[in-house]
Amino acid sequence: MSKVLAIITGSSKGFGKAIAEEIVKGNPNKNQLIDLVLFARSLDGLKSTKESVETISTNAKVIDLQSLDMSNIPDVELKFKSVLENIKWEEYSKICFFNNHGTLYHLGRIEDFSDYKNIQKDNDINTTSFVVTTSLLVKKLKELGSQYSPEVTIINSSSLCAIKAFPTWSLYCSSRAYRDMFFQSLSLEYKSNDKFKxxxxxxxxxDTDMQNQVREECSEEDKSFYVGLKNDGKLINPNRSASICTNLVYSNKFETGSHLDYYDLDK
Structure with missing residues (x-):
């Protein structure tokens, strides 16, 4: 039986870990084997995700996990390419790549920016490494030739910030808009391939570590809003959002290149 392959970046915690769990839980074919390849900075976190995933189902196996600093672009290229070379692609009828890694950046007014070196580093995490990993994957799939034609879904962990600007969130919003537009262009390049979405x-x-950071770093006028979300229980469980996402991936019922929001889908 052909297997599912899930490649997930930023998978040591939060939404990335939830995706790893839900891609296993949500498979409508309960007898199908699922292999996972996991990337994140924290090796201990990756090991925790591996243990969780393989506890959920005996059909799930983490075939590779890689500790990787996404701000180190030469290392990203080297390690990601090496991992792709070692995958036995012919075993898979469905390939899912969740390009999930990212960082919050600095929250603040543009006139107050000064730490430009770290801004560049965060740009490499949020955008450059995003381009590198996506490019290497589609390049590898092309190298495999037309005789190999799995169903391919490539997912960007996006945000409302990709389509709406907020004061003091300029760096994060612009990076998310970049990623969305990059994927829209990718969808157009593959629009003739109905098996590539x-x-x-x-x-x-x-309700993740990122929201803890937001509550600590956001402006005073925004703090009551974000603290209220936490205190009122309005933050979303990562696994709930991940289950919506993986259901989309398995159903394949969405228009390629589209921007879909959890709040519109969880009804």
């Missing part, structure tokens, strides 16, 4: 999935406001 691209999705910008907006996660919703999740």
């Amino acid at each position: 691209v999705l910008n999935y907006s996660l919703g406001i999740l």
